[in-house]
Amino acid sequence: MTGSDAHEAVAQAFEAQRERLVAVAYRMLGSRMDAEDAVQEAWLRLARQEPATIDNLAGWLTTVVGRVCIDVLRSRKARPEAPSDQLPELLVAADAGDTPEDEAVLTDSVGLAMMVVLDTLRPAERLAFVLHDMFAVPFEDIAPIVGRSTDATKMLASRARRKVQDRPRASEEPKRQRAVVDAFIAASREGDFEGLLRVLDPDVTWRAYTGRGVVVRRGATEVATRAQLGAKAQVSTSPVFVNGEPGFVVWNRKGTPLGVMACTVADGRIIEMVSVTDPARLASMDLPRSG
Template sequence: MTEEAVAAAFEEQRGRLVALAYRMLGSRADAEDAVQEAWLRLARQDADAIANLAGWLTTVVGRVCLDVLRTRKAKPEASYDDQLPELVVTEDLDGAPEDDAVLADAVGLALLVVLDSLGPAERLAFVLHDMFAVPFEEIGQIVGKSADASKMLASRARRKVQGPHSPTDERRQQRTVLDAFLAAARTGDFEGLLRVLDPDVTLRTHTPRGVVVRLGATEVATRVQRGANTNITARRVLVNGEPGIMSWAPNGNPLSLMACTITDGRITDILSITDPAHLATLDLPPSTPKDS
């Protein structure tokens, strides 16, 4: 196989490999690095001796990702908590299709949170098998375990994830919760805010000065209440397919983006971005919705 043929074969696999690595690592940059490492290793191999190039590349990328995940676990000081995943922000219009094609490659924030709670081998087994249909025999070769042990890893991870995609009725409930939150926030209804916030809610705000964390419904409601009765526009959006809220200044400039995790009818976690520099890097909807 010529160098050109090897490069062409690799490019055919690149999109799948990046998507696979992204779901394992939660970072587009890290995913690109993992795939580039696979290319460098392929360049050192005799491609004619590789019977199944797609399987070989999947194994290499899987091992690279596993090493990265293990390094993160071993070095907690190199935490990714203050880093943001790639964000896809779209309109959340009643009646819009839930599986909008623009979200096809986005990893839901709620799923990323759950995946981060898994051990490296669990995460790899779940992503490779459940999302990319890689056989457990191949997964076992990557993690150094038997096929049966790999199957147990994926099963354990599956129980923790419990299905990342919300059914239609749950999406309606999420919209109801966000509408109630927005109504209470606009009027400064403190009790109304407490009704939709989980008692142990966490608010992480990415500001120009760094990340500010607020814990508990009372503290979060107090912070939200301070912005009541201001002349801003705010409405529901989707952030990586999950419920969120976007706000704009009177001149139409984006002020903040919030991604919310909703469980049992209450907001349990809020990721907020108020840093203008980061907001400027996102493809955000305009202050006036498309259907208005």
């Protein structure tokens, strides 16, 4: 095989790996754009590498993407951004019935509650967990990427796993989840405090990402009291899926989005809520239009 043929074969092999690499990077970075950039960086490094020096292309690419992602995460930690910028990317699709119009949103995305938890992990913990638990990469292959022994890498993944297992989890079928979210919307519109308490878990958490930072409310009473403030407001809502979870977009009378909310439902009640009202972030999102 000539040199040009070898490079062409490597390019084709890279394209075959691209989708998996983007999936890994997205779970690491929480941003589709950043994930694409990480994979592009891997391609640039591959283009400078002699094909004959790579024994296992898939493993080599995973290593490079993993290290690029760790560098990005460490860079974020070194220069903290505004709290409103720490929210993972939201993938929003219209809810036309049982499933999103764009099936890829459910297939490619990770539940928002999961992404929020992943974002709290240390870079090495996150990589060990993502590669091993989500992509079945052996610890022996992950260890060199994070610069730890195999046993130490197992401990990283174990710590991450414990944090992830504590996250809120949906336990209802999609139709039931939507019915609970619709009941929340209706009670909010009517200022029905008791109705809100019926659909909110007593320990519900609401993380609101605003233009000024993150506001966290805990407990059904506090959340219901805040939700009541929207009673009789001249707004409309559109049902959507947010990273695969039921939610809604709030619009004003001019058709401008005022907010996006995602809800995690378990045992007939909302246990976790994440909302975005930051105008700059809303303006950058591709939201289904209000009906």
